[in-house]
Amino acid sequence: MTNLKLSLTALTLLASTSLPALATDVNVVTPYMSSIPTNDMVQAFKAEGEALGWDVTVIDTRNDFGQLASRMEDTVNAGADAIVLVSTSAELVADQVAMAAEAGIPVVSLDGVKAENVAVNVTSNNFDLGVQLSEALFTALSGKGNIVKFFHSAHPGVHQRELGLDATLENYPDINVIAEHFVQVPGPVDDGRVAMENILRQYGDEIDGVWAAFDDPGIGAELAFESEAPDSDAIIMGIDGNEQAVDMIASCTHYALTLRQDFPGMAKIGVEQLEKILNGESPDSDEIFVPAVPITADSLGVSCE
Amino acid sequence: MAQQGQSFLSLRGVKKHFGGAKALDGADLLVEAGSVHSLVGENGAGKSTLIKILSGLIEPDAGDILIDGQPVEIAGVQQAEALGFRFIHQELSLVPHFTAVENAFIGRPYPRKGPFIDRRAMRQAIEDTARDIAPDLPLDIPVGQMTTGQKQLVEIIRALIGAPARLVVMDEPTASLSDGEAARLHKAVKRLSDTGVAVIFISHRLDEVMEICDSFTVLRNGCTVGAGRINQIDRAGLVHLMSGREEVLGAAETPPVDSPVVLKVRDLPFGTCGQSVSFDICAGEILGLYGLVGAGRSSLMKLIWGAAPHAGGQIELDGVPLRPGRIGDRISCGAAYVPEDRRNEGLITSRSIADNLAVAHLSQVRARPQMPWTSRRKMAERSATVQSMLSVKMGSPWHGPLTLSGGNQQKLLFGRWFGEPTRLLILDEPSRGVDVGAKAEIHALARQFARDGAAVLMTTSDMDELMALSARVLVMAGGDITAELSGNSLTPARVIDAAFQHQSEISDTDSQTEKETHA
Amino acid sequence: MTSFVRRYGTLVALLVIIIAFSIASPIAFGTPNNLINITQQMTLLAIVAIGATLVMAVGEFDLSTAAVVSFGGIFVVFLLKAGVPAPLACLAVLAAAGVFGAVSGFIVARFEVLSFITTLAVGTIIGGITFWLSDGATLFGDIPVGFRDLARGKISGIPTLTFWLIGVAVVAWVVLDKVEIGRRLYAIGGNREAARLAGVRIVSNTMVAFIGSAMLSALVGMLLTARIGSANPTGGGGFLLSAYAAVFLGMTAFREGEANVPGTLVGAAIIAVVGNGLTILGVSTFMQDIITGMIILAAVLVRRTGTQSR
Known part of the structure; x- marks a missing residue:
């Protein structure tokens, strides 16, 4: 035993x-x-x-x-x-x-x-990504113009990107954030779309660029441009290398650039x-x-x- | 503590009216300290109203209340509590998953030790009371696992802790108890009165009243018609006082002799101890079902209506067997049902009058017979027809049903079935809470249904209504049919006598089923 | 007067909000174009809310709504990726949602389990299925143009989605207000026991309400996917609370305390208009939530005090 x-x-x-x-x-x-x-x-x-x-x-x-x-x-x-x-x-x-x-x-x-x-x-480095995205967008706008900002500060990485934008903005006095939207999660694409539609109502052609802290609201913004302001010259840039965003870039839409993290x-x-x-x-x-x-x-x- | 024999509580000439209805019309009550006092009377005699006055829930219109010879006013529940009055209602108000100890302290200040509840002190307080009243009551199991009798004991103990009690009122404490449990409760009541507390004991079991009570008061139609010491009266004397009517014969119409059987009920399982009921109703007959509250009449009506399932037994309507628990079957055979509880079981109070009239026969308000499309016009028409046929006093059919008086609300429940020939009409307390005029109209309506060939099954607590409408009466007590009365044998006294026949064979199986349902 | 406030107060509030925004922003908000666009923006929310209205009519709740929206979107893309033709895929999604609704409705009515608990459990199961189908990822690609057109573009200047809204609202309104089933649903919601004793079949009718709610939620999931071109396993998460907010707002309109389709539309419109107007005015999203919540409280309180002063 x-x-x-x-x-x-x-x-x-x-x-x-x-x-x-x-x-x-x-x-x-x-x-x-x-x-x-x-x-x-x-x-x-x-x-x-x-x-x-x-x-x-x-x-x-x-x-x-x-x-x-x-x-x-x-x-x-x-x-x-x-x-x-x-x-x-x-x-x-x-x-x-x-x-x-x-x-x-x-x-x-x-x-x-x-x-x-x-x-x-x-x-x-999300901060660097934010800087990189901002530099790319501001350069494309020749350092002058009005941009719309889509952000989501609840995500720490995405928040860093926003800080990167703020830091870069200090070097570009002629870039104006004329509207900004806190993206709702879940459902960021549709939320971005509805917000962009409403912002387009207010500012229309005044908008030169869209700064998307991540691609989802950028995609929504592109969909809003397609239906509400297809002829606008505004460009959209985002971060993440989202497949749908890449597809939009390849289709020569307003979506001009996405930063793909490795x-x-x-x-x-x-x-x-x-x-x-x-x-x-x-x-x-x-x-x-x-x-x-x-x-x-x-x-x-x-x-x- | 008050001395034996002194009149501790006395009520003199108490009156109470609700609208036009007299609930109490000069009731007297004398209760001595340390005695068990029986308060008896048939349904609606005014017992509950009297108890509500004692508990401070309602105020009397007239009359005096004296305690130890001093007039008092009982303005609220708190005051009744302060006077030492305790009430144990038939519907127990215990939290099932709390133990006896925990239940006893609900709503009372908990003994504390610092910021914490002192459970030991709680138990101590209960133990002392329990030792006097019910020494064998388990204190530490959830009351949900107890029998109804044990729960009653918990209620009694709960009533006794805290400020000293001087009067305990028990409303039918033994109604759902087996004889063994009832005996245990009787002992507890005796011990209680031995401590000098006065007990008012309301019961429909006259044998137990004779056994454990010291004195009695009989109420009839809101008046005290008799009082005294229990050893000075016998059972027959009590029944005689309660019914009051000597040899009043029923005034109801009898159906033609060759009338065909419409409803046939055979061996319908009913009651808690495997009893069953069988009866027939002929076309044109209004069969009355009488029983005291709690005798199970409404449950029987629901079984026949198909609102609750049953295993075994047969119900046939015009020779068509009806499946248990299928209301739709009954409706398509031409049955109709007017429930007892207008607010909770009858009316859909959030919907309009027209909706309430249409809900059972929606096909009657179709715009086209083939399409399930409801027409507002047809609904309004239907309402107008019912309004004129039943003389319902109402404004727009699109108002809510609660804008109507009780009698008119009741008529809506009859009108709901209008439009299809009615073969069977089930009426559960058809004129409860309506005024005298509406009552007469409702009686005329029930007779009209019968004259048109319907079999009517009616249950009522109102003896006058029973006598006025039914030529044949079944009396229920304790889940059994104790008498079938008709012709010369149908008198109020015989009905009451049968209704108070508690079947003593109902044994401990009763408490057994209790336990099973709680498990 | 009080009766008018009770019946039409919420509708008046909507009109006041629209007028206020039009004055504040005449060029951007108060244009016919924007107002038409709002009907498109409110469509998805309104359809989910109409589903919730059906369930509220029988006096129950459906907490699985958001999960079914997500499921609808994921399952349709899953089927499309597997090569199922779009019309068939849509029918399969609706059928699957119908089964979920039937299960919830049956459990709620037959076993009398609280609908809160039942639909919470069923919703959790559906959420799990959705994640399992998608591996937790956003599904993108293989969405045919024909399917996307269900929710994109305009027909003679009116957005396609708006037609969906009108269609669903009319059908639901007819079902609840014009045909017999609606009377039965409201009867159950008004007084279940009385309805049962009057011969209304509780189980089958309750199931109809839950099936309707689930199918409408799945439809929204598919329309959402068509609109944004991808499906996310939590994409419907935002709908539950706003949909019930719309229904509750709607219960303060037209009928006294009863869920009803026109009221729900007003409720959804208030939520959509407030979101649209405040974004145009550049008010932050956080503030929008605060204001929407306050509107709901105000509407309910106005009705309450109206009832009490009767």
Whole structure:
């Protein structure tokens, strides 16, 4: 009897110590899985991670930050080997990140921001993206004109882009933000469309450009131009490299440019850094920026003249 | 504590009118401290009104209330509570998932220990009371798992904690109890009165009244018609006082002898103990169903109307078997139903009068017979026809039904069935809460339906109505039919006697089913 | 006077808001073109709200509305991507939504489960199916031009969407106000027990209301997809609260405290006009939400005080 108990205990111990060693449990947690870039990044990360033999579990909380915190706690309690936060600020779940740190679970952030207890944040610098987009738009307008701004400050990365715009505006005194709209999520495309229609009512041809913090409202704006002001000379620029936006750029519409973040690249670097951490090394830095790629008619090989 | 024998509470010449109806017309009541006093009377005799006056819910129009010989006014529920009056209603008001201890403290100040509720003190307070009243009552299980009898005991305990009680009024506490449970409750009542508390005990079980009460008061038509010590009267004497009518014969018309059977009810399962009922109604007959409140009359009406399912038994209308729980079957066979509770079961108060008249026969207000298209014109026409046929006093058919008087509202429920030949008419308290004039009109209406060949099944608590309309009466008590009366045997006294026949065979299976339904 | 305020107060409020915006912004807001455009902007919300009106008529709630909108959009693109011809895909989406509605309605009526709970659960299930169909991503591409035209462009100057609104509103109004089923639905909503005892079949009629609501929500999901050219698994998320806000606003108009189609249209119009007008005036989105919420409270309070002073 005692023997049986002993061997059972031994077996249990063996199982509990050896199982994690067999496969590395990596939990990917994100509130924004329904957004294409987040999805791309998560899929790329999953592929890269699984190639290394990791067991990658994806958890999506559908825009719900309360759930994000709960799922983080579950993950920590389940004793994952690593947590990857995607498209969200670790500060929003600071307590849970601290919990993970206490449990010795490394937290890697993709497309987020640098934060305490986060080993490394791999991202395109959203502030730089905002600057890059603003420079591209203002240059196309020859430094003079009226623009409409679509923003969504609830998303930390998207908010950084807005700050990038503000910083750039200081260098361009002749660029005017004549209207701005806080994009409603969910349903950003239709919301952008309705808002743009209404703004067109008020300003019509005065509008020279549309600055979209992400492509969804830009797409909505394009749809509004198509139906309300097809002859307008205004141009739209956005960020994300959204497929539908790229399609619009290729069709020579008002949509002139979108900045595509190198999501697969980010995912790849994220996997490399996490591998280092799991091997007991330190990451290269606590924040790694991956540059974005502009997509225009030219880059797509389309001539719109 | 008041001394035995002293008249603790006395009511003199209490009167109360509701509109034109007299609820109390000079009622007297004398209750001694430490005694159990029975308040009896048939339905509508004024018992509830008297109790409501004691509880401060309504104020009497005239009369005196004296406590220990001092006149008092009971202006509100709080004051009744302050006088030491406690009420235990038939519909228990306990929170099912709270224990006896937790229930007892609802709405009362909780004992505290610092900012926290002191559960030990709560239990202590209950234990002391429970030891006196019901030593074997479990205090720590949710009352939802208790039998009805145990819940009654919880109610009693709840009434006794806090400020000292001087009077406990119990409204039919044993109505749904098995004999075993009733006996336990009787013991609790005795213990209660031994502590010097006066108890007013309302019950339809005359045998228990004879057994546990010390004194009695009989009400009839709002007046006190008799009072005294219980050992000075017998059961027959009480029945005689309650009914008051000696040998009044029914004035109702009888249908022709060769009248065909329209409604045939066979072995319909009914009641809590596997009883069943069977009866026939002929064309042109108004069969009366009499019983005290709680005897199960309305449930029987609902079974026959198909509003509730039943397993086994048969209901046939003109030889067509009716499926259990199918109201549509009945309507297409020409049955009609006027429910007891106008507000909750009859009228759709948010819709217009015209809508209420059309809802059961929407095909009657189609613009074209083949299309399910409702015509406002036809609805208005239908309303106008019903209005003139039943002499409903109303303005526009597009107003809400609550703009009408009670009698006219009731007529709407009759008018709802207009337009198709009626074979069976089910009436549940057809003239409750309507004035005398409307009552006569409604009676004429019921007779007209019968004369046109319908079988009418009517249940009523109003003895005069019963005598006026029905030539044959079934009396129910405790879920059983205790008598079928007609011809010379149909007298109010016989009806009342049968209605107060509580069947003592209803045994502990009763409490068994109770438990099952709560599980 | 009070009766007039109670019946038409909300409609008057809508007209006052329109006039106020027209004065504040005569060139941009008060043009026929913009007013026509508002009918297009309110269409999707109004159709969802009309579905909610059906369910409110039987005295219930349908919290699965937003989930069904998202589902409709995703499922139609999913089918189109799989090569199903557009008309067939649309019918399949409506049928699937009808099944969801039937399930909710059956559970609510037959087992008397609170509709809040039932539709919350059913909505959660539908949300899961939607995410599963889409892998959580926005679906884009393979949307035929013919399908897109369902919600784009204009016919003799009137936006296509506006025709959808008129069509759905007329049908729903006829169903609720002109044919027998409507009487039954309102009877159930007014007093379920009385309706049952008068022979109205509760289960089948309640199911009809929920099926109607779900199908209209799915229709909106498809129209939304046609309008923006892509489908998002949470794309319908914004509709639930605004739709019920429209219904509640509408319950303060025309009829006393009863959900009704013309009232719902007024409610949806108020929400759309406020959004349109305030954006044109450059008022921030946050302020728009605050103002819309205050309008709803004001409408309900005016009606309440009207009733009490009777």
